[in-house]
Amino acid sequence: MIERRHLKLTASRACGRRPVYIPPATEDQFSTEQVDYYAVERAITGETPRPELTRDELREAALWLRRHGMERAVVSVHLSVYERLVKEWEADAGMLGPDQLCTVDGCRKARSGRGLCTVHLTADRQWRKAVAGLGMAA
Numbered sequence: 001m002i003e004r005r006h007l008k009l010t011a012s013r014a015c016g017r018r019p020v021y022i023p024p025a026t027e028d029q030f031s032t033e034q035v036d037y038y039a040v041e042r043a044i045t046g047e048t049p050r051p052e053l054t055r056d057e058l059r060e061a062a063l064w065l066r067r068h069g070m071e072r073a074v075v076s077v078h079l080s081v082y083e084r085l086v087k088e089w090e091a092d093a094g095m096l097g098p099d100q101l102c103t104v105d106g107c108r109k110a111r112s113g114r115g116l117c118t119v120h121l122t123a124d125r126q127w128r129k130a131v132a133g134l135g136m137a138a
């Protein structure tokens with residue numbers, strides 16, 4: 001176990017370079033058919049000129065960076081997208097643990113507040129408001 005880990009570290013150090021973005025090779029690996037993978041690659045490397053990215057391209061870049069260990073807050077700044085959106089993409093891609101997902105049964109969205117996703121949190125707030133309204137009317 002230790003030996004294996006050591007080998008892995010040595011190998012990555014021997015390479016001495018950052019992970020390289022490799023676009024999917026076959027069509028079934030594409031998250032959508034509308035993704036310009038050259039644009040995604042440029043967004044990841046930070047090369048200029050930076051093209052305007054579609055939402056699918058931003059998601060592709062964000063998930064790749066997250067999979068390669070970049071902090072969510074850094075990804076958010078790097079790609080100019082909300083941190084919460086990056087987290088939602090991670091939830092959709094099955095990259096979040098159960099402790100980071102909404103606690104409502106069957107909901108697989110990212111947790112936002114009070115153990116709920118934004119959809120269920122909003123519903124919960126509206127429900128509480130409506131109940132409070134009933135209380136005042138009575």
Ligand SMILES: [Zn+2]
Nearest residue numbers: 102107117120
């Ligand atoms: Zn939910």
